[in-house]
Amino acid sequence: MGPSDGDKVEGSSSGAGEDLRECEIEGKMEGSVDQISHLALDIGGSLVKLVYFKGNNNCSDDDKKGERIGFSNGSGTYPILDGRLHFAKFETSKINECIDFIYSRQLHRGGCWHHEAPVSENTIIKATGGGAYKFADLFKEKLGVGLDKEDEMDCLVAGANFLLKAVHHEAFTYMDGQKEFVQIDHNDLYPYLLVNIGSGVSMIKVDGDGKFERVSGTSVGGGTFWGLGRLLTKCKSFDELLELSHRGNNRVIDMLVGEIYGGMEYAKIGLSSTTIASSFGKAISENKELEDYRPEDVARSLLRLISNNIGQISYLTALRFGLKRIFFGGFFIRGHAYTMDTISVAVHFWSKGEAKAMFLRHEGFLGALGAFMSYEKHGLDDLMLRLERFPISETYSGGKIHSPLPGDFNDHESIECRVYAT
Ligand SMILES: Nc1ncnc2c1ncn2[C@@H]1O[C@H](COP(=O)(O)OP(=O)(O)OP(=O)(O)O)[C@@H](O)[C@H]1O
Numbered sequence: 001m002g003p004s005d006g007d008k009v010e011g012s013s014s015g016a017g018e019d020l021r022e023c024e025i026e027g028k029m030e031g032s033v034d035q036i037s038h039l040a041l042d043i044g045g046s047l048v049k050l051v052y053f054k055g056n057n058n059c060s061d062d063d064k065k066g067e068r069i070g071f072s073n074g075s076g077t078y079p080i081l082d083g084r085l086h087f088a089k090f091e092t093s094k095i096n097e098c099i100d101f102i103y104s105r106q107l108h109r110g111g112c113w114h115h116e117a118p119v120s121e122n123t124i125i126k127a128t129g130g131g132a133y134k135f136a137d138l139f140k141e142k143l144g145v146g147l148d149k150e151d152e153m154d155c156l157v158a159g160a161n162f163l164l165k166a167v168h169h170e171a172f173t174y175m176d177g178q179k180e181f182v183q184i185d186h187n188d189l190y191p192y193l194l195v196n197i198g199s200g201v202s203m204i205k206v207d208g209d210g211k212f213e214r215v216s217g218t219s220v221g222g223g224t225f226w227g228l229g230r231l232l233t234k235c236k237s238f239d240e241l242l243e244l245s246h247r248g249n250n251r252v253i254d255m256l257v258g259e260i261y262g263g264m265e266y267a268k269i270g271l272s273s274t275t276i277a278s279s280f281g282k283a284i285s286e287n288k289e290l291e292d293y294r295p296e297d298v299a300r301s302l303l304r305l306i307s308n309n310i311g312q313i314s315y316l317t318a319l320r321f322g323l324k325r326i327f328f329g330g331f332f333i334r335g336h337a338y339t340m341d342t343i344s345v346a347v348h349f350w351s352k353g354e355a356k357a358m359f360l361r362h363e364g365f366l367g368a369l370g371a372f373m374s375y376e377k378h379g380l381d382d383l384m385l386r387l388e389r390f391p392i393s394e395t396y397s398g399g400k401i402h403s404p405l406p407g408d409f410n411d412h413e414s415i416e417c418r419v420y421a422t
């Protein structure tokens with residue numbers, strides 16, 4: 001049983017049709033930039049996420065004299081580099097494309113082609129996710145850099161906390177096709193439940209900066225949707241599967257309460273006639289083969305099943321720890337209306353309106369952002385990188401979020417902010 005199978009929600013999947021997502025945040029960076037490639041990676045089971053800093057006039061001689069300006073933090077004056085944070089992603093199965101991308105832009109050496117010296121032996125890239133272990137040798141071999149491993153959960157939490165505190169209009173609710181941005185009160189952010197829906201799902205109770213516990217998880221996640229969906233529909237890409245689900249009708253395959261109860265609801269236990277009684281349940285009672293179902297409907301039922309299940313487990317986990325706010329991240333969501341709506345309805349239904357599902361616009365980059373920020377923690381020589389933690393749009397001169405607000409997250413979004421080292 002589960003929440004009511006309400007009317008279809010229409011909406012677009014942001015970024016559908018594109019494998020590589022690139023977007024950027026404006027910023028400033030200061031300190032010694034010689035040894036560190038200002039690039040961080042989150043190499044997951046399905047996708048590799050990149051966050052990298054690029055100076056506005058990277059590499060030019062002028063850059064060294066003009067672009068960097070003095071900044072004093074009390075213990076010395078450091079140069080500042082204006083620039084932007086860029087975001088990109090690749091499929092993990094195509095890790096070589098990611099390495100080529102890094103090489104072609106020389107991201108492992110700060111974006112400079114004309115450095116005469118070879119990549120230093122000591123050059124490292126901050127990396128998190130399982131791939132930081134799995135692909136360490138490959139990065140050494142192909143780029144000559146080491147991967148400095150950061151804990152995946154640490155990075156997810158650091159990335160989420162940063163986004164929630166520093167990026168205006170980062171979190172939003174989504175219900176009945178309505179997107180509403182949530183005003184985050186910095187003094188009242190914790191505790192919350194972070195649900196990261198990647199290939200698998202991690203549920204983390206967050207109590208503060210660096211204070212958290214991974215309290216639950218489920219293997220039924222984004223990888224399940226994409227993997228099962230690919231087998232069942234023969235889709236060639238994740239975006240195609242999302243597109244299909246957008247056009248489908250899950251009632252063709254899901255068994256509803258009303259279909260078991262002769263059109264009636266089961267009011268005594270709170271089930272309407274349109275509640276899904278059994279996901280994919282109709283497929284057993286009809287004399288049909290997979291080919292007899294439209295791939296659109298299969299994709300829709302599958303998306304519904306996975307999203308409902310995650311919504312329900314999230315609610316139960318939140319209930320267990322008395323948490324009212326649940327933030328959902330991870331690339332499974334992809335700003336997809338139906339996914340978010342299903343998760344929201346599930347949380348609303350099970351909590352009887354007590355708990356709230358919220359989504360993050362930079363959903364898939366939490367880990368990579370956290371890894372990027374960890375340069376601060378492990379400052380090499382005199383460089384420590386830090387992202388300012390204040391509402392960017394209010395502090396940076398002319399600061400505005402360059403995104404199609406209040407629409408969906410866009411592949412080429414740019415958010416102004418300031419990045420610097422102390
Ligand atoms: N272009 C894409 N290709 C493949 N999967 C995609 C794509 N876009 C979104 N997804 C979805 O996002 C999921 C991966 O999300 P994410 O990158 O957050 O996790 P991950 O880091 O790869 O996984 P994990 O953390 O479990 O190792 C996929 O399983 C799939 O459901």
Ligand SMILES: CC(C)(CO)[C@@H](O)C(=O)NCCC(=O)O
Nearest residue numbers: 198199200201202216217218219
């Ligand atoms: C194994 C990780 C943490 C890798 O990102 C993720 O895929 C996950 O949380 N999987 C769910 C595992 C479980 O708790 O059942």
